[in-house]
Amino acid sequence: MTSDRYSIFSVLTEAFRGQTGWRQAWRSASPKPNYDVVIVGGGGHGLATAYYLAKRYGMSNIAVIEKGWIGSGNIGRNTTIVRSNYLLPGNIPFYETSMKLWEGLEQDINYNAMVSQRGVLNLYHSDGQRDSYARRGNAMRMHGVDAELLDRDTVRTMYPWLNFDDARFPIKGGLLQKRGGTVRHDAVAWGYARAADRLGVDIIENAEVTGFRIENGRISGVETSRGYIGARKVGLSCAGNSSRVAAMAGLNLPIESHVLQAFVSEGIKPFIDGVVTFGAGHFYISQSDKGGLVFGGDLDGYNSYAQRGNLPVVEDVLEGGMALMPRIGRVRLLRSWGGIMDMSMDGSPIIDQTPIDGLFLNGGWCYGGFKATPAAGLCFAHLIARDEPHEVARAYRLDRFRTGHMVDEKGMGNQPNLH
Amino acid sequence: MRIRCPHCGERPNDEFTYLGDASVTRPDPAAADAKDEFYNYAYIRRNVAGPTQELWYHQAGCHAWLVVTRDTRTHEISEVKLAQDVALARSKSTTGAA
Numbered sequence: 001m002t003s004d005r006y007s008i009f010s011v012l013t014e015a016f017r018g019q020t021g022w023r024q025a026w027r028s029a030s031p032k033p034n035y036d037v038v039i040v041g042g043g044g045h046g047l048a049t050a051y052y053l054a055k056r057y058g059m060s061n062i063a064v065i066e067k068g069w070i071g072s073g074n075i076g077r078n079t080t081i082v083r084s085n086y087l088l089p090g091n092i093p094f095y096e097t098s099m100k101l102w103e104g105l106e107q108d109i110n111y112n113a114m115v116s117q118r119g120v121l122n123l124y125h126s127d128g129q130r131d132s133y134a135r136r137g138n139a140m141r142m143h144g145v146d147a148e149l150l151d152r153d154t155v156r157t158m159y160p161w162l163n164f165d166d167a168r169f170p171i172k173g174g175l176l177q178k179r180g181g182t183v184r185h186d187a188v189a190w191g192y193a194r195a196a197d198r199l200g201v202d203i204i205e206n207a208e209v210t211g212f213r214i215e216n217g218r219i220s221g222v223e224t225s226r227g228y229i230g231a232r233k234v235g236l237s238c239a240g241n242s243s244r245v246a247a248m249a250g251l252n253l254p255i256e257s258h259v260l261q262a263f264v265s266e267g268i269k270p271f272i273d274g275v276v277t278f279g280a281g282h283f284y285i286s287q288s289d290k291g292g293l294v295f296g297g298d299l300d301g302y303n304s305y306a307q308r309g310n311l312p313v314v315e316d317v318l319e320g321g322m323a324l325m326p327r328i329g330r331v332r333l334l335r336s337w338g339g340i341m342d343m344s345m346d347g348s349p350i351i352d353q354t355p356i357d358g359l360f361l362n363g364g365w366c367y368g369g370f371k372a373t374p375a376a377g378l379c380f381a382h383l384i385a386r387d388e389p390h391e392v393a394r395a396y397r398l399d400r401f402r403t404g405h406m407v408d409e410k411g412m413g414n415q416p417n418l419h
Numbered sequence: 420m421r422i423r424c425p426h427c428g429e430r431p432n433d434e435f436t437y438l439g440d441a442s443v444t445r446p447d448p449a450a451a452d453a454k455d456e457f458y459n460y461a462y463i464r465r466n467v468a469g470p471t472q473e474l475w476y477h478q479a480g481c482h483a484w485l486v487v488t489r490d491t492r493t494h495e496i497s498e499v500k501l502a503q504d505v506a507l508a509r510s511k512s513t514t515g516a517a
Contacts, residue, residue: 253463306494
């Protein structure tokens with residue numbers, strides 16, 4: 001007998017029989033000649049899309065094709081933060097949908113993704129910033145999302161060792177979302193892969209898309225390095241490679257690819273129990289369950305497909321960290337890496353049909369794709385299954401740059417290097 | 420990544436500000452299809468994976484605009500020219516063609 005469903009009983013059973021009954025978490029599928037739906041991109045979003053297509057929209061005959069291995073892209077390269085502290089009406093319901101899905105995810109997919117609602121605290125350092133955070137918090141609460149505006153003394157009780165009296169950027173308080181937190185990023189990919197596989201989804205690794213077959217304006221299949229795969233519908237969920245893949249279908253996207261770096265320190269004892277972001281510079285930090293401090297900063301600021309960045313941003317991030325919490329100065333940096341962000345022209349994502357019938361796009365996630373994984377999967381599945389946008393993702397249209405209905409959350413317009 | 424500025428020599432990349440694709444030119448606002456062309460100009464990107472020409476500005480140096488040929492897959496820089504020279508060469512070739 002094998003332990004198909006993970007539970008305390010399967011863990012105990014396997015403990016008594018030498019861990020011999022565990023099955024491979026998902027099959028190594030070979031491509032079939034035809035599918036109803038092919039999802040291009042085996043990251044968090046693609047796998048979640050396949051899972052919700054099968055689970056919630058009753059579709060079968062689905063494949064996820066991935067050029068490398070499952071979770072080899074940004075799902076394994078982010079800083080694991082989840083939150084729904086957005087401002088604009090087009091964004092809040094979507095990210096709150098995602099937050100609610102995170103809250104029930106582990107039971108839903110029967111996988112321990114280590115969802116930890118440890119709180120996300122955005123610090124403010126000036127009166128103007130406090131007012132804008134108050135506005136953001138109010139917008140969240142009007143949408144039923146939890147938000148608390150904290151004064152300096154309250155922040156001090158939470159993190160007494162922050163540098164409150166920095167001469168240039170004194171901490172004046174913060175906006176706290178208690179339901180925000182972190183999720184074990186790789187486990188999200190593995191959990192969705194396993195859950196989708198159980199519902200019959202074929203997960204095909206090492207199959208790189210080399211072209212699309214389009215007949216009379218309608219998609220009919222995908223050329224891959226493992227041969228041609230016919231498909232009634234194709235969904236692109238390729239993050240930083242969105243432009244390259246879409247170009248094979250003759251589409252030019254409002255997207256630039258940029259590199260964003262992240263860092264992890266050596267493992268240390270419990271140090272910081274929530275997520276804290278510096279409001280005056282680019283620095284955000286949390287501590288992994290292994291003890292490493294996980295932190296990141298700003299984009300490098302130039303187009304890149306290389307999964308590594310340059311030293312000026314490393315310096316900038318570490319300076320931000322030292323300004324905010326000088327006690328991290330003695331901790332040694334263990335690793336740094338870069339992920340490729342699909343920066344859309346207004347900083348918001350795209351979940352929409354393309355001009356080619358049957359070809360759908362999920363992209364433009366900028367540096368915020370991880371927290372969106374469940375809702376992006378759900379809304380993309382809805383779009384693919386029903387040919388109409390999900391209620392909470394109506395704002396994420398591909399043509400909004402032409403019509404002027406942009407979702408400019410950060411007020412930075414269409415310069416990806418300013419985001 | 421270091422950029423060899425024609426005026427200042429090789430300098431670290433944080434002295435420079437990035438603008439983007441140097442191969443696009445501002446459309447003619449009087450053209451019949453100006454609306455579409457400006458949409459493409461403002462929002463659509465070629466987003467090349469490979470060698471690409473980009474505009475960089477030497478903000479912490481000589482304040483010159485540069486056209487840098489750089490491979491976006493490796494960050495390797497193969498050529499740096501003054502944007503002025505590139506623009507002059509471009510206008511010469513278009514005048515010559517007309």
